[in-house]
Amino acid sequence: MDANTFFFFFSASIIFIAYSHENDHFLECNGTFNCGTIQGIGYPFWGSGRPLYCGHRGFELICQENQSPFINISSQRFRVLNISRTGTEMMTIAPVDIWEDPCPQHPYNVSLDHSLFDFAATNQNLTLFYDCPLEDDIPSQNRFMCNTSNGDSYAYYLDESSSRIHRSELEDCSTAIILPVNQRELDELWSGKEKIVDAWNKGFDVIYVKDMIPCMACRSSGGVCGSHNTSFEFICFCFDQPYSKSCLVPGMSASSLNISIHPFREA
Numbered sequence: 001m002d003a004n005t006f007f008f009f010f011s012a013s014i015i016f017i018a019y020s021h022e023n024d025h026f027l028e029c030n031g032t033f034n035c036g037t038i039q040g041i042g043y044p045f046w047g048s049g050r051p052l053y054c055g056h057r058g059f060e061l062i063c064q065e066n067q068s069p070f071i072n073i074s075s076q077r078f079r080v081l082n083i084s085r086t087g088t089e090m091m092t093i094a095p096v097d098i099w100e101d102p103c104p105q106h107p108y109n110v111s112l113d114h115s116l117f118d119f120a121a122t123n124q125n126l127t128l129f130y131d132c133p134l135e136d137d138i139p140s141q142n143r144f145m146c147n148t149s150n151g152d153s154y155a156y157y158l159d160e161s162s163s164r165i166h167r168s169e170l171e172d173c174s175t176a177i178i179l180p181v182n183q184r185e186l187d188e189l190w191s192g193k194e195k196i197v198d199a200w201n202k203g204f205d206v207i208y209v210k211d212m213i214p215c216m217a218c219r220s221s222g223g224v225c226g227s228h229n230t231s232f233e234f235i236c237f238c239f240d241q242p243y244s245k246s247c248l249v250p251g252m253s254a255s256s257l258n259i260s261i262h263p264f265r266e267a
């Protein structure tokens with residue numbers, strides 16, 4: 001074998017290794033996240049068999065016992081109750097503590113990482129007041145009991161306008177938190193069809209904004225969205241190799257591809 005022939009086989013095998021290795025990511029990231037009622041979920045989510053490079057940091061879903069998965073946002077833990085797959089990048093989440101117990105030991109305000117998530121317009125904020133004395137002026141339907149280490153105490157939930165009205169009575173409560181709740185569930189609550197726990201156990205909606213436009217372009221070129229292992233930048237895994245934006249479609253340069261905003265599709 002002369003040097004040229006050797007070099008040919010040598011470089012061909014490098015290309016083959018690189019090719020099959022990248023092809024692994026293409027196939028691997030085409031696999032979806034499935035846990036309980038949450039099925040068929042792709043980018044930017046990862047976890048349970050979808051490695052980090054198939055999603056984006058901050059979107060890890062933790063599946064336990066095939067129940068609704070968890071997601072951590074700004075060090076707070078949420079149950080993921082629904083992920084919309086109809087074109088709007090929206091999911092429904094509920095803070096774990098409140099979901100498990102309407103009277104959590106250490107109530108806290110929900111905070112989102114606003115570089116990745118935003119509250120959807122379908123929510124309304126409730127204010128929850130804990131550790132309150134009995135207030136006769138506040139309707140009893142807005143009251144519930146909490147059993148704390150100091151014995152039983154009253155808690156109240158009010159929408160923004162009524163918490164302004166009753167501000168002075170509620171000064172004696174020791175803690176207040178703001179809890180976003182789906183507007184539709186609140187309507188059911190005020191009409192008496194639902195209890196407060198039912199309403200907030202249905203969670204609230206957040207929209208996720210990370211790289212969804214590039215991902216749609218990648219998907220419409222036949223690619224699968226992912227991210228770089230170390231820089232965490234967006235990557236489009238394609239049949240031949242990864243690209244920064246979208247796959248090269250024969251007879252079309254990547255930059256001339258039309259970005260069409262069409263319903264969510266698992267490429």
Ligand SMILES: *[C@@H]1O[C@H](CO)[C@@H](O)[C@H](O)[C@H]1NC(C)=O
Binds near residue numbers: 027030031266267
């Ligand atoms: C990607 O997954 C979809 C279904 O989830 C499947 O129809 C398609 O063939 C897969 N693509 C590749 C290249 O494996």
Ligand SMILES: *[C@@H]1O[C@H](CO)[C@@H](O)[C@H](O)[C@H]1NC(C)=O
Binds near residue numbers: 060062072076077
């Ligand atoms: C998520 O947050 C909880 C509590 O805030 C923590 O115990 C857990 O380790 C976190 N999980 C991950 C994967 O970051």
Ligand SMILES: *[C@@H]1O[C@H](CO)[C@@H](O)[C@H](O)[C@H]1NC(C)=O
Binds near residue numbers: 081086
């Ligand atoms: C999840 O969201 C979709 C669309 O947003 C909706 O059609 C579906 O009913 C929801 N599922 C649950 C269990 O709420």
Ligand SMILES: *[C@@H]1O[C@H](CO)[C@@H](O)[C@H](O)[C@H]1NC(C)=O
Binds near residue numbers: 119180
């Ligand atoms: C609810 O409160 C949060 C801050 O706690 C705020 O960012 C959000 O816009 C409020 N939502 C509504 C519908 O007022």
Ligand SMILES: *[C@@H]1O[C@H](CO)[C@@H](O)[C@H](O)[C@H]1NC(C)=O
Binds near residue numbers: 147148149152
């Ligand atoms: C409140 O909790 C204490 C112990 O934590 C228990 O002994 C008591 O029965 C509870 N009261 C109610 C009304 O649940």
Ligand SMILES: *[C@@H]1O[C@H](CO)[C@@H](O)[C@H](O)[C@H]1NC(C)=O
Binds near residue numbers: 175
């Ligand atoms: C939650 O936010 C409200 C309004 O910003 C604030 O008054 C309250 O003290 C906060 N509660 C906690 C537990 O941090």
Ligand SMILES: *[C@@H]1O[C@H](CO)[C@@H](O)[C@H](O)[C@H]1NC(C)=O
Binds near residue numbers: 227228229
């Ligand atoms: C990311 O890292 C994993 C494990 O270190 C490695 O197997 C994989 O090939 C890397 N993927 C990319 C896209 O660099």
Ligand SMILES: *[C@@H]1O[C@H](CO)[C@@H](O)[C@H](O)[C@H]1NC(C)=O
Binds near residue numbers: 256257258
């Ligand atoms: C992009 O869209 C425009 C108008 O919809 C069309 O005229 C053009 O041919 C498209 N280009 C490609 C490369 O598909």
